[in-house]
Amino acid sequence: MSQRNRALLGWLVVVAAGVTLLAARGASPAGAQSEALTAAQRERAATVYAVQCATCHGADARGGVVPGTDDPVPALAGNPDVTVPYLDLVMRVGRMPPPENDPYDNRARNVVIGDTDRLLVVEYLAEQFDIPGLIPVPIGGDAARGREVFATNCAQCHGSTGAGGVAGAGAWTPPVAGKGAIAIAEAIRVGPFQMPAFSPEQIPAEQVADVAAFLQEVDEDAGTPVTGLIELNPVYASGLAAIFVLAIVLSLLWIAGRPSWFPDPAGQHRRGTQPDAPVGATMADQETRS
Numbered sequence: 001m002s003q004r005n006r007a008l009l010g011w012l013v014v015v016a017a018g019v020t021l022l023a024a025r026g027a028s029p030a031g032a033q034s035e036a037l038t039a040a041q042r043e044r045a046a047t048v049y050a051v052q053c054a055t056c057h058g059a060d061a062r063g064g065v066v067p068g069t070d071d072p073v074p075a076l077a078g079n080p081d082v083t084v085p086y087l088d089l090v091m092r093v094g095r096m097p098p099p100e101n102d103p104y105d106n107r108a109r110n111v112v113i114g115d116t117d118r119l120l121v122v123e124y125l126a127e128q129f130d131i132p133g134l135i136p137v138p139i140g141g142d143a144a145r146g147r148e149v150f151a152t153n154c155a156q157c158h159g160s161t162g163a164g165g166v167a168g169a170g171a172w173t174p175p176v177a178g179k180g181a182i183a184i185a186e187a188i189r190v191g192p193f194q195m196p197a198f199s200p201e202q203i204p205a206e207q208v209a210d211v212a213a214f215l216q217e218v219d220e221d222a223g224t225p226v227t228g229l230i231e232l233n234p235v236y237a238s239g240l241a242a243i244f245v246l247a248i249v250l251s252l253l254w255i256a257g258r259p260s261w262f263p264d265p266a267g268q269h270r271r272g273t274q275p276d277a278p279v280g281a282t283m284a285d286q287e288t289r290s
Ligand code: HEC
Pocket: 049, 052, 053, 054, 055, 056, 057, 066, 072, 073, 074, 075, 076, 079, 081, 082, 086, 087, 090, 091, 096, 097, 098, 099, 100, 103, 104, 105, 113, 193
């Protein structure tokens, strides 16, 4: 099965889960509405959406343009890419709302919506526009196995320790260590923006948890992100290598015949001791005096 077909299958599973959930909600006599948001919560969510999202995505969430420009903004309603975990992810990591002057710049991260408001907005949009999917529930994982899963599937873009950074040719990936297990699980299945999505066939749920455990462990080790960045950035790496080689060459020169432009430590030492009389003479003088 090709990567694309697998991703499609993954989506079918997600959509099927969403449809089942909606069907279950509809079947309950109380109805979906009463189970989800209270009137006050819905009002709060609508206000947050109006202030933080509607200027670009439209009051009806059908997309539009960035105000004052012709730059297109994708729809959130009726957009097959947009799911509950995608909505949660973009607000959780601060990718949305973006800076007004450059909403396409994927380097900006600014979390402006708190946990409570975020969950309200997600639930509100899901309810209003039948957006499918669920926010994943984190389970415990094994960091050692996660390291391997990450090395195989993620390191080529995010660096071996998830430090992110300049991936070459103008491409940029965000740091992922320290983003939390839920954001990791969401991103793996969603494939936000330029990132590919991974289906449960490619990365099963236990491996998603393993990756989250690995990234958690990396985040707790303060030293590693720097190494990750150097690994990922060939300019830094070659600069460091050049300094290292220069240091070795200079040490070898020093050992095997000092060049004339090198200071002579032995000479300096002699100059420093020259005024003193030889040790033996001093001893003799002292003896004569006593
Ligand atoms: C300043 C304008 C602006 C605001 C405000 C804004 N967005 Fe966006 N949004 C964009 C643009 C532009 C894109 C497409 C970016 C890209 O493709 O790089 C986008 C993309 C998205 C996507 C991905 C859609 C897809 O098809 O992949 C989601 C989800 C999203 N926005 C949700 C939100 C939510 C939720 C809010 C409010 C909390 C919000 N946005 C606020 C401009 C905005």
